[in-house]
Each structure stands twice: as structure tokens, then as C-alpha cells.
Amino acid sequence: MGRLSGYERAGVTHPQEAPLLREAVSLLFGGETEAEATRWLTGQGMLTPRGNAFRREVLHRLLTNPRLAGLDENGEPLEGWDERVLEPEVFHRLQKLYEERSEKRGKSREAYDYLLTGGCALCDECGPAMIGSRVHAEAPPSYKCDDCGTRINADRLEDFVVEYVLAELLKPGARERLEKLECDIEAEIARLKRHIEDAAQRDASIGELYGRGLMVKAAFLAAQKASKEDLRLSKLRLKQLEQMTDLPIGDVHDLVAWWRTAPHASKRGLVLLEIEHVRVGRARGSQVPEKRVLIDWRQPTS
Incomplete structure (x- = not known):
């Protein structure tokens, strides 16, 4: 298994990465979005263990990984993990924040009525009808072709x-x-x-x-x-x-x-x-x- 961001090795935090991840979580608690937290990490020069720039979905997977708080999949403390990027109570608070935001995003999605779906908007590249979609949960509504990926903002x-x-x-x-x-x-x-x-x-x-x-x-x-x-x-x-x-x-x-x-x-x-x-x-x-x-x-x- 590869190295987890924020750790040098199992149970030993990375001296540069761990503080940056804690600050990114603080930004989320302060009302910032994952996209904004990702941009902040990128601005600080932080990369993934493979040397790639962080993407929003990569940050989300990391921050929902219980090992970030020294926990196993059942929420039990891992043996030998003397250091943790996040304390368990902070990790659980973060997951609750994600749940609350997910519920709000779900309601927001349901509230948007697309004007040109149902076969009216077609992809001029490959022909099929375009569907209402979003690039990610926090993105504005758009029309997308599922076959070739052509996309345009709904507004x-x-x-x-x-x-x-x-x-x-x-x-x-x-x-x-x-x-x-x-x-x-x-x-x-x-x-x-x-x-x-x-x-x-x-x-x-x-x-x-x-x-x-x-x-x-x-x-x-x-x-x-x-x-x-x-x-x-x-x-x-x-x-x-x-x-x-x-x-x-x-x-x-x-x-x-x-x-x-x-x-x-x-x-x-x-x-x-x-x-x-x-x-x-x-x-x-x-x-x-x-x-x-x-x-x-x-x-x-x-």
C-alpha cells in the first residue's frame, strides 16, 4: 500500500504535510468548499505522494479515509499509530459536515429545472440527447453528452x-x-x-x-x-x-x-x-x- 498523504509511514506524521492538511480541514469548517481548500493546498505547493497536484476528488477521498485519524474501517484505533493527522473527534466532525453538505446539495439539485432536456438538446458531435448534469457536486448545472463528454453550462x-x-x-x-x-x-x-x-x-x-x-x-x-x-x-x-x-x-x-x-x-x-x-x-x-x-x-x- 502506498504512503498516505500526511504520513511519512504508518503512525508517523509528515512534518510538512500534516499541518497543511489540518489547515485545509479548518478551511472547510470555516465554510470554504473542497475546491477552495484544494486550491489553497496547491498554492502551498503540496503534492500527492506520487508527485501529482491535488484534485478536489483526491482531497475528498483522503479526508474521508479513517486512517487519517488513526482509525480502521470500523472506527477502532489502529495499533502502533502514536501520531495522527486528525484527532478522531475532528475526523468524525468532518464526516458530519460532509453529510450535511451532501443533503443541501441534493436539495439544490432537485430544485433546478432544466429547460431543454428530454430530447430537445442534442450533441452535435455524435448525436445523442444531452442530459442535465454537473461536473461535480458543487458545480453549476450543465448539459452533457454521455457518449463523447461535450458539455455546456445550463444558464x-x-x-x-x-x-x-x-x-x-x-x-x-x-x-x-x-x-x-x-x-x-x-x-x-x-x-x-x-x-x-x-x-x-x-x-x-x-x-x-x-x-x-x-x-x-x-x-x-x-x-x-x-x-x-x-x-x-x-x-x-x-x-x-x-x-x-x-x-x-x-x-x-x-x-x-x-x-x-x-x-x-x-x-x-x-x-x-x-x-x-x-x-x-x-x-x-x-x-x-x-x-x-x-x-x-x-x-x-x-
Whole structure:
């Protein structure tokens, strides 16, 4: 096992590293974040035992390691550890602080409503839908492609898209175009509802073919799986489409003012109605949305 930061060897603290780690813990108790404590350690010139610069996740693993306080995995004192980087009571207090911060971060995450998830924001590098994500627990919300890692901050992308959506709605004929789009959406909703209602009949037909020996088991199982996935995607699509209808903007004269106070569901519905997809490319040296984002506008079919 390699040397643990803060120790020269088991039970013997490192004269330079141990005081720095204790000070980093004091910073956390004082309200600083792990990222800030990591930057402070880096500024003091502290490296890991392998000679690498500290990263936030490396510091977190270290500070949640009970050996830092001379304890085993069960919280019992290790034999022969006459010196400790942290006293056990300080270590336990630090773990309690982590638990409290974790609970707060969890609530903060739940409170953020992404505007362009659910298949609207796509990765322009490799194609899949982007998901709501964060670089780490303390980072701001962002959109990420799970396949290639393309990422953009949520506020940067959403502000850019909203600005263009509102600009489109101020153009002549915008209201009439919205009405046509809503008619298209309502027609698709009706088709999807029929498709979902017929799912049981389609499954029964598949089962009947298999029961009569007209389908091998492998094909039967594949058809069942495809049918379930089709039903799942249809229900998801229906949920998205239903957000785009009955938007309360018919009599609104100042759309910008309306946007500032509108419920999130109404904002999302308006954006999804106007936009088919938002395609996000890699930064390539520029974080400016104009150089990374392409908007595919929804067009009426009639």
C-alpha cells in the first residue's frame, strides 16, 4: 500500500504535510468548499505522494479515509499509530459536515429545472440527447453528452435559446405560426394516444404468433422487448407534446414581461413548441454559444 498523504509511514506524521492538511480541514469548517481548500493546498505547493497536484476528488477521498485519524474501517484505533493527522473527534466532525453538505446539495439539485432536456438538446458531435448534469457536486448545472463528454453550462445555453425564441415571437405572423404548430402537435397527440391504447392488442398478437409456432422464441423475446421500448418512448413523447399545448400567451402583448413571471412548465412548453432541436458542439477554444449552438426551428406542416 502506498504512503498516505500526511504520513511519512504508518503512525508517523509528515512534518510538512500534516499541518497543511489540518489547515485545509479548518478551511472547510470555516465554510470554504473542497475546491477552495484544494486550491489553497496547491498554492502551498503540496503534492500527492506520487508527485501529482491535488484534485478536489483526491482531497475528498483522503479526508474521508479513517486512517487519517488513526482509525480502521470500523472506527477502532489502529495499533502502533502514536501520531495522527486528525484527532478522531475532528475526523468524525468532518464526516458530519460532509453529510450535511451532501443533503443541501441534493436539495439544490432537485430544485433546478432544466429547460431543454428530454430530447430537445442534442450533441452535435455524435448525436445523442444531452442530459442535465454537473461536473461535480458543487458545480453549476450543465448539459452533457454521455457518449463523447461535450458539455455546456445550463444558464449559458438556456439564456441563448430563450433570447432567440422571444425574438422569433416578436416577428410579424408569429402568433399565427404558433397556432398552426399547436394544431400539428394536437394531431400528433391524438395519434400517439391511439398508438398507446393499441399496445395491449399488439402484444397479444405477438403472443398469438408465438403460441401458434409461427415465431421462434428469440424473435418473440426481441419483439416483446421492442414493443415495450416503443411504448415507453411513445409515453415519453406524449408527455413532451402535452406540454406544448394550451399555452396562455394568446392575449399577451409583452412576451418578455410574461416570460419573467411565467411558470417553468409554460416556458418549457413554449420553447419546445418553437424548437425541434438545439444542437450543441464542442467548445474548441470558445465558450460563446453563437459558435457552438445551432437551433432547428419547428415548421408547421400546413
